[in-house]
Amino acid sequence: MLAYIGRRLGAMIVILFGSSFLLYNLAAYSGDPTEGLRTSTDPKAHQQLLSLIRTLHLNVPPPARFFIWFKGIIGGFTGNFDLGMTRDANPVSTYITNAIPVTIRLVLLSTILAILLGIGFGIVSALRQYSRFDYALTFFAFLLYSLPIFWVAVLLKAYLAISFNNFLLNGSIAPLWIISASAISGFFWAAVISGTRQRVLAIFGIAGSATAIFLELLSLNKWFTHPGLGPIMMLALGLGFALGVTYLSTGLGNKAALRSSLTVIVLGFILYFPVEYLLKKYGSLSTLFEMLLVTIAIAWAVGFGFAKIDRRPVIRTSILTSLFAALLFVIDKLMKSWVPYVNTDAVHQRPIPTIGQANDLLPSGNFWFTFLDTVLHLVLPTVALLLISMAGYIRYSRGTMLEVLNQDYIRTARAKGLSERTVIMRHAFRNTLIPITTIIVVDFAGVLGGAIITERVFGWRGMGTQFNNALNNQDLNLLMAVQLVTSSMVILANLVADLLYSALDPRIRVVGKK
Amino acid sequence: MSIFSRRAKSIEEQTEGDIFNKETEGLTQGQIVRKRFVRHRGAMVSLVVLVSLVLFVFSTLGFKIFGFGFNGWWKYKIIDIPELRTNGCSVALPGCPTLDLLPGKNFGLGDHPFGQDDLGRDYFALVMRGAERSIEVTVVIGLVAGVIGTVVGSIAGFYRGWVDAILMRINDFIITIPTIIVASVIGFHFGNKGVLFLAIFVGLFIWGGLSRLVRGEFLTLREREFVDAARVAGASNRRIIFKHILPNAIGIIVVSVTLLMSGAILLEAALSYLGFGVVAPDVSLGLLISQYQDSFTTRPWLFWYPGLIIIIIALCINFIGDGLRDAFDPRQRRRISHKDRAAERNPTAKKK
Numbered sequence: 001m002l003a004y005i006g007r008r009l010g011a012m013i014v015i016l017f018g019s020s021f022l023l024y025n026l027a028a029y030s031g032d033p034t035e036g037l038r039t040s041t042d043p044k045a046h047q048q049l050l051s052l053i054r055t056l057h058l059n060v061p062p063p064a065r066f067f068i069w070f071k072g073i074i075g076g077f078t079g080n081f082d083l084g085m086t087r088d089a090n091p092v093s094t095y096i097t098n099a100i101p102v103t104i105r106l107v108l109l110s111t112i113l114a115i116l117l118g119i120g121f122g123i124v125s126a127l128r129q130y131s132r133f134d135y136a137l138t139f140f141a142f143l144l145y146s147l148p149i150f151w152v153a154v155l156l157k158a159y160l161a162i163s164f165n166n167f168l169l170n171g172s173i174a175p176l177w178i179i180s181a182s183a184i185s186g187f188f189w190a191a192v193i194s195g196t197r198q199r200v201l202a203i204f205g206i207a208g209s210a211t212a213i214f215l216e217l218l219s220l221n222k223w224f225t226h227p228g229l230g231p232i233m234m235l236a237l238g239l240g241f242a243l244g245v246t247y248l249s250t251g252l253g254n255k256a257a258l259r260s261s262l263t264v265i266v267l268g269f270i271l272y273f274p275v276e277y278l279l280k281k282y283g284s285l286s287t288l289f290e291m292l293l294v295t296i297a298i299a300w301a302v303g304f305g306f307a308k309i310d311r312r313p314v315i316r317t318s319i320l321t322s323l324f325a326a327l328l329f330v331i332d333k334l335m336k337s338w339v340p341y342v343n344t345d346a347v348h349q350r351p352i353p354t355i356g357q358a359n360d361l362l363p364s365g366n367f368w369f370t371f372l373d374t375v376l377h378l379v380l381p382t383v384a385l386l387l388i389s390m391a392g393y394i395r396y397s398r399g400t401m402l403e404v405l406n407q408d409y410i411r412t413a414r415a416k417g418l419s420e421r422t423v424i425m426r427h428a429f430r431n432t433l434i435p436i437t438t439i440i441v442v443d444f445a446g447v448l449g450g451a452i453i454t455e456r457v458f459g460w461r462g463m464g465t466q467f468n469n470a471l472n473n474q475d476l477n478l479l480m481a482v483q484l485v486t487s488s489m490v491i492l493a494n495l496v497a498d499l500l501y502s503a504l505d506p507r508i509r510v511v512g513k514k
Numbered sequence: 515m516s517i518f519s520r521r522a523k524s525i526e527e528q529t530e531g532d533i534f535n536k537e538t539e540g541l542t543q544g545q546i547v548r549k550r551f552v553r554h555r556g557a558m559v560s561l562v563v564l565v566s567l568v569l570f571v572f573s574t575l576g577f578k579i580f581g582f583g584f585n586g587w588w589k590y591k592i593i594d595i596p597e598l599r600t601n602g603c604s605v606a607l608p609g610c611p612t613l614d615l616l617p618g619k620n621f622g623l624g625d626h627p628f629g630q631d632d633l634g635r636d637y638f639a640l641v642m643r644g645a646e647r648s649i650e651v652t653v654v655i656g657l658v659a660g661v662i663g664t665v666v667g668s669i670a671g672f673y674r675g676w677v678d679a680i681l682m683r684i685n686d687f688i689i690t691i692p693t694i695i696v697a698s699v700i701g702f703h704f705g706n707k708g709v710l711f712l713a714i715f716v717g718l719f720i721w722g723g724l725s726r727l728v729r730g731e732f733l734t735l736r737e738r739e740f741v742d743a744a745r746v747a748g749a750s751n752r753r754i755i756f757k758h759i760l761p762n763a764i765g766i767i768v769v770s771v772t773l774l775m776s777g778a779i780l781l782e783a784a785l786s787y788l789g790f791g792v793v794a795p796d797v798s799l800g801l802l803i804s805q806y807q808d809s810f811t812t813r814p815w816l817f818w819y820p821g822l823i824i825i826i827i828a829l830c831i832n833f834i835g836d837g838l839r840d841a842f843d844p845r846q847r848r849r850i851s852h853k854d855r856a857a858e859r860n861p862t863a864k865k866k
Contacts, residue, residue: 018687023696030703139556142836146776146828148783148800151821154807449692453784467695468788471702479699487690 005495012491016073016484021066023483024476028062033087033474055089056476069480083484084477092481095466100485102357103462106454107447109378110385115440117386118393123429124192125394126401133191137394144391149450153384153457157354161380165350168342171225178215185211226339229332231272234325238265241324249317251421257314260306261321264299268325279333283367288330295322334375337368344369353377355459381458389447396439400432407431434504438497445493449486547765550841557837560830567826568649574642590636592643592797596626597634611637611815629815631806641819644799647792648827651713651782656775658717663724664767670725671732672755682729689722696720697781701790709792716781724770731763765842772835776828783824799824 033056037049052058057065072082083092125137167173186208190200218224229237242261243252250257268275278291299322303315342351346361353359359373404410405428413427414420452464463482470478541549552558576586590596603610611629628637670681688696700715735741736759744758785791786800794801799820806816 015683015686015690018683019690022687023691023699026696027699030699142829142832143825145832146780146825148780148787148803148821148824150784150787150800150807151803151817151824154803154810154817158810446692449694452694452698453788456788467698471698471790483691483695486692486695490690490692 005499008495008498012488012495015491016487017070019487020070020073020480020484021063024066024069024480025062027476027479028065031474033476034058035474051089052087055085056087069477073484083481086478087473087475092477095478096463096481096485099461099463099466102460103448103451103455103464105374105378106357106381106460106462107385107444107451110382111389111444111447113382114386114389114393118390119397119433119436121390122394122397123401123432126398126405127424128191128194129402131191131194133194136191138398141391141394144387145395147388149384149388149453150457152387153380153454156380156384160383161352161354165352168224168351169349171219171222173215173219173224178212178219181215182208182212227335228338229328229335231269234272234328234332235265235269238268238321238325238328241265242321245320245324246317247421248425249320250313251419254313256307257303257317260299260303260314260318263302263306264318264321265325267298267302268322268329275329276333279329283333283371292326295326298322333368334372337366337372341369341372351376352379354380357458357460357462381454381460384457385447385454389443392439392443393436397432397436400435401428404428404431434501437500437504441493441497441500442490445486445489448489547841551837554837554840556833557840560833560837564827564830564834567645567823567830571642571645571649575639575646577646588639588642590639592635592639594636594639595634596630596636607813610813628819629813631816632809632813637816637819640797640802641799641823643797644802644820645823645827647709647796647798648779648782648800648824651709651798652775652779652827652831654710654713655717655720655778655781656771658714659721659724659774659778660767660771662718663721663770664728666721667725667728668732668755668760668763671729672736672751672759674733678729681725685722685725688719689726691719693720693781694784697785698788698790701785709796709798712791713782716778720774720778720781724767724774727766727770728763731766732759735759735762765838769835769839769842772831772838776831776835779824779828779831 034049034052037045037052057068060068069084072084075082081093083096086092086095121137125134128134186204189207190204193203194200195203239262242265243258246252246254246258246261252258275291278287296319299318300315303318304311306318307314338351341347342349344362346359346363353376357377358370359377362369362373364370410423410427413423418427448463451462452467454460455462455464456468463485466478467482469475470482574586574588575591576584611627626636626638628641631637631640666681666685670678670685696719697716700719701712704711704715741754741758744754749758782791782798783800783803786798787804789804792798792801802820803817806813810817
């Protein structure tokens with residue numbers, strides 16, 4: 001195994017060498033960084049020209065200059081990694097190390113959401129093959145696939161940010177909106193759950209009226225201007241989630257799983273005020289992380305205590321439930337900071353920003369303000385990226401699921417009388433995840449490259465911005481650094497995908513290839 | 515009953531195979547593919563829409579190649595600057611669109627169907643020119659990348675050994691540079707040399723995925739019995755490649771080239787949007803969107819029309835690709851409709 005990884009890493013250096021050489025020469029031969037200075041009439045220009053030539057080694061022809069650059073990269077093995085200098089004689093590495101976290105923040109959440117939603121929709125669509133829901137979702141996926149992101153972004157800015165901010169000034173929903181939202185929700189749930197005609201109509205009625213009542217209540221209580229969950233609401237949401245996740249994960253027949261997940265939620269409810277106090281008093285990312293670890297440990301212990309045999313699925317269920325509970329706590333805390341946040345001068349009643357990665361005018365020091373600010377700045381780019389990258393997952397997981405459902409072992413599972421839930425979740429779903437895992441990894445690397453457009457549209461200062469600047473200023477070393485990072489991501493992702501594939505699918509052996 | 519419930523399938527599964535076999539009896543591969551494609555409703559509708567859109571776009575302004583050509587039927591050219599239309603528009607917003615699809619007095623294209631931009635240029639002419647550019651770029655990228663990808667993939671997969679090793683390393687080099695990066699570098703420097711130049715150059719760098727697929731297909735096909743049979747019968751390598759393997763790999767090639775083209779139109783739009791694609795005196799859909807994105811709140815038509823055209827083209831190509839994939843996939847089984855089952859139960863009914 002180690003030898004295999006070593007061999008692949010060796011090949012990676014060769015490939016990086018080749019692709020960098022290609023791009024380096026392409027970029028170097030097609031533009032001249034000294035052009036502006038040579039034609040300038042400024043008396044200092046000549047001096048600047050000479051120093052530029054010296055720092056960037058411009059007197060060496062590009063194919064040879066590439067090796068000067070590559071020597072700095074290879075230097076990484078002996079500890080003095082060198083990405084070269086920008087045009088202003090600053091080290092490239094500082095620009096890049098500042099830019100990478102921004103880009104990752106930009107794409108991480110949307111990728112996770114796209115994976116979860118895409119796989120969920122794709123699988124339901126496969127289970128309802130050739131139904132109206134399936135056709136509608138297929139059309140929807142193709143539509144998303146054909147959308148230019150910068151076009152969607154303008155629409156989102158107009159309708160999601162500006163209109164929503166206007167709506168928040170008042171906070172009551174117009175009846176027309178309530179009716180259409182209820183109709184959409186009714187159609188959606190009726191299509192997902194499906195059944196006989198009476199059943200579909202009943203589901204449509206129940207889901208539709210539930211949505212209408214819910215929205216009307218929120219609207220009447222001014223919930224949108226004063227959002228919050230509170231312990232009772234959280235208990236209700238948590239119990240609902242506990243039932244749902246137990247049903248999907250082990251089935252409600254597994255009493256130990258059901259009891260442990262419900263216990264986790266009740267524990268969370270009992271501990272509401274202490275946790276609340278802790279979050280308020282010691283708000284920081286590291287505290288959040290520590291509390292998350294404690295939560296998982298408690299959930300593990302609960303699951304361990306309730307299950308006497310076959311502990312793994314029970315522990316899995318209770319940990320999943322506890323993660324949701326933790327998320328609820330964070331959302332609750334964020335919602336509590338909402339009203340003071342919106343009323344600060346920096347925000348001025350327009351909470352959803354159309355551009356930028358953070359509000360610089362916001363008073364610093366309050367962790368929850370900064371957190372909420374980050375989350376709100378993520379809304380638009382995340383929705384835009386989510387819409388676009390979800391389409392691929394929907395199509396791919398639908399196709400894989402259909403393929404898996406045709407396999408003999410599914411027929412066997414059904415033939416031996418397993419419940420449909422067990423067949424789908426334990427036999428089909430897990431095998432569907434194997435090929436999907438590999439495209440997830442590769443896709444994430446691709447998204448990093450695609451962030452160039454997203455960053456431009458939403459005014460984030462990440463890798464994409466560096467790339468744009470580098471290209472416009474003929475800053476070759478900066479350009480190559482961006483390419484190096486994204487290309488390494490692509491190659492590493494491919495390696496991880498192969499390793500994961502062999503780990504998940506015992507039929508595939510990576511080492512046995514001789 | 516729940517999310518996992520499924521319809522009773524037993525009868526369906528029993529007869530599915532019979533109906534499927536009966537349907538393809540006595541047909542050649544090409545006929546089966548054509549039959550399946552025609553049955554894919556989304557793909558057929560998209561094909562009709564796409565073909566009519568292309569004809570419409572290219573006849574609007576007319577074109578000229580090597581002295582041949584004709585003038586378009588539209589009264590304005592992109593260089594014309596007619597006066598801003600004021601009657602019928604609100605005072606603050608002259609130049610609003612005249613397109614009216616509702617039956618009535620104003621039905622039809624009118625003077626400026628897509629409105630006018632802030633200078634007064636006819637936006638319909640601009641969008642049509644942009645669509646021309648986008649379609650040209652898409653086709654050229656598809657052709658260049660398709661040909662290179664197929665040739666490289668076939669050679670690597672057929673000859674294997676050191677030829678394969680070298681070609682696949684080059685392929686790796688190209689595939690690891692993200693498309694948008696290499697395309698931006700090319701576009702930034704060559705965008706001013708014309709659209710065709712840009713498209714050809716971009717095409718030279720995005721055949722990586724296709725050639726891998728073709729190579730994989732060749733690697734499996736070359737081990738099949740019919741290739742051995744051809745070789746024993748004395749066929750040359752060239753004949754085996756072109757007459758025996760390539761026709762069997764054509765499905766995967768056609769489908770990937772289609773998807774590549776739908777990606778190419780979005781790529782061109784993105785490049786022009788970033789300013790690394792088609793540049794100012796020329797027009798492209800991405801460029802129009804980037805020029806007028808700030809007008810969204812004041813003159814929304816300047817933003818909507820180019821975007822809608824991009825989406826229609828990309829959507830049609832995607833659906834056609836899906837239809838082709840279904841048509842070429844031998845494992846694909848179509849839904850058995852009630853009509854088929856009735857025909858199965860009562861074979862004479864069909865003949866009436």
